Amino acid sequence: MNLSNTSYVILGILAEHPASGYDIKQHTDKSTRHFWAISYGQIYPELKRLTDAGLVRVEESPTGSRQRHIYRITDEGTRALVRWVSDTRPAPCEIRDEMLLKLFFSDIAGSEVKRALANTMSARHTEVAAGLQVWDEHVKEAHLDRFPTHGDVLRIGIDLHTWLADWYARYAESVHPTTEEEAT
Amino acid sequence: MNLSNTSYVILGILAEHPASGYDIKQHTDKSTRHFWAISYGQIYPELKRLTDAGLVRVEESPTGSRQRHIYRITDEGTRALVRWVSDTRPAPCEIRDEMLLKLFFSDIAGSEVKRALANTMSARHTEVAAGLQVWDEHVKEAHLDRFPTHGDVLRIGIDLHTWLADWYARYAESVHPTTEEEAT
DNA sequence: TCCTTCATGTAACTAGTTACATGATTAT
DNA sequence: ATAATCATGTAACTAGTTACATGAAGGA
Numbered sequence: 001m002n003l004s005n006t007s008y009v010i011l012g013i014l015a016e017h018p019a020s021g022y023d024i025k026q027h028t029d030k031s032t033r034h035f036w037a038i039s040y041g042q043i044y045p046e047l048k049r050l051t052d053a054g055l056v057r058v059e060e061s062p063t064g065s066r067q068r069h070i071y072r073i074t075d076e077g078t079r080a081l082v083r084w085v086s087d088t089r090p091a092p093c094e095i096r097d098e099m100l101l102k103l104f105f106s107d108i109a110g111s112e113v114k115r116a117l118a119n120t121m122s123a124r125h126t127e128v129a130a131g132l133q134v135w136d137e138h139v140k141e142a143h144l145d146r147f148p149t150h151g152d153v154l155r156i157g158i159d160l161h162t163w164l165a166d167w168y169a170r171y172a173e174s175v176h177p178t179t180e181e182e183a184t
Numbered sequence: 185m186n187l188s189n190t191s192y193v194i195l196g197i198l199a200e201h202p203a204s205g206y207d208i209k210q211h212t213d214k215s216t217r218h219f220w221a222i223s224y225g226q227i228y229p230e231l232k233r234l235t236d237a238g239l240v241r242v243e244e245s246p247t248g249s250r251q252r253h254i255y256r257i258t259d260e261g262t263r264a265l266v267r268w269v270s271d272t273r274p275a276p277c278e279i280r281d282e283m284l285l286k287l288f289f290s291d292i293a294g295s296e297v298k299r300a301l302a303n304t305m306s307a308r309h310t311e312v313a314a315g316l317q318v319w320d321e322h323v324k325e326a327h328l329d330r331f332p333t334h335g336d337v338l339r340i341g342i343d344l345h346t347w348l349a350d351w352y353a354r355y356a357e358s359v360h361p362t363t364e365e366e367a368t
Numbered sequence: 369t370c371c372t373t374c375a376t377g378t379a380a381c382t383a384g385t386t387a388c389a390t391g392a393t394t395a396t
Numbered sequence: 397a398t399a400a401t402c403a404t405g406t407a408a409c410t411a412g413t414t415a416c417a418t419g420a421a422g423g424a
Binding site: 221248 | 410412413414419420421
């Protein structure tokens with residue numbers, strides 16, 4: 001069976017602690033969300049595939065009459081995860097930024113639009129950084145001892161988005177009406 | 185007809201100068217590639233759709249007996265593009281980074297792997313920045329006057345990837361064997 | 369001659385999102 | 397009571413990649 005990166009996200013979470021599909025979604029929404037988001041539409045079918053492949057096993061653990069499936073990683077699953085992590089060959093970092101695309105083509109719309117785009121982008125990154133900061137406070141009290149790198153990666157995110165917010169803010173400041181625009 | 189961001193990339197290029205599908209691919213591989221990559225599998229069908237919708241029009245311009253379709257943006261296409269660019273409401277910046285995912289889960293594999301990942305990532309961003317730098321030199325001599333923002337966006341890319349390369353390099357330096365690892 | 373670039377296109381596939389359906393439990 | 401949260405899942409859809417097929421033009 002060939003595993004996708006999304007499969008490894010799931011295995012990675014389960015290597016830390018057993019969890020339900022719902023738990024995995026909650027966890028990734030806070031932790032890996034800013035560099036690898038996943039949705040229920042991927043999680044539930046993938047958990048089934050991983051179970052069939054013997055990389056995780058499932059255990060029923062209902063709360064009253066509400067169903068609940070708890071998944072645990074198996075030894076084979078752990079081996080697959082370690083093998084994947086240990087392959088340190090370069091892989092690309094993909095970015096898809098609709099607003100940067102608009103900014104790129106913004107000469108056609110004038111400096112007002114250009115400045116507005118830059119300001120919105122700055123605010124957007126400030127917000128992302130603030131969201132990560134909250135999660136960071138929370139992580140500090142929790143299992144930072146067992147998974148110290150979680151905190152490091154969160155730190156990259158905070159620093160990166162703070163840097164970007166700053167870049168766009170300074171950029172917006174530098175945008176002035178063109179000579180043609182002033183003439184009108 | 186509902187246009188995707190990819191449609192607007194094509195319109196954006198055509199707003200600068202008429203081009204063939206091949207030209208568009210060459211151009212985007214150098215300009216928008218690092219924040220919005222597109223492939224032939226999207227370009228050719230999309231050019232057909234845009235033509236049918238009247239946003240671009242096509243003109244045959246063969247070189248000898250080699251076929252060549254040159255596309256031009258129409259007034260309606262220009263209006264659609266400007267409308268899209270002028271909508272400055274926030275949209276997310278999506279990042280998908282397989283290596284950062286590995287780094288996130290690297291506690292399971294030990295500090296050697298962690299350091300190797302960080303070093304590879306640093307090198308990766310150095311390379312991206314260098315590639316953009318080359319394109320930057322080229323752009324400076326060309327139509328920077330008509331589309332000054334192209335240079336600005338390229339600058340963000342260079343600064344960003346340089347910053348990331350530096351971050352990961354410093355991070356790799358900070359990785360040391362854990363006390364457990366030293367004990368073995 | 370032969371390799372590279374120019375040039376167009378499609379089919380099959382992989383990945384991922386969105387919207388929906390369903391229903392129990394818990395906190396206000 | 398009722399709203400929020402917990403919990404599982406699928407179907408339809410959108411987006412995007414990869415691999416392939418085809419062939420002309422230009423330069424070494």
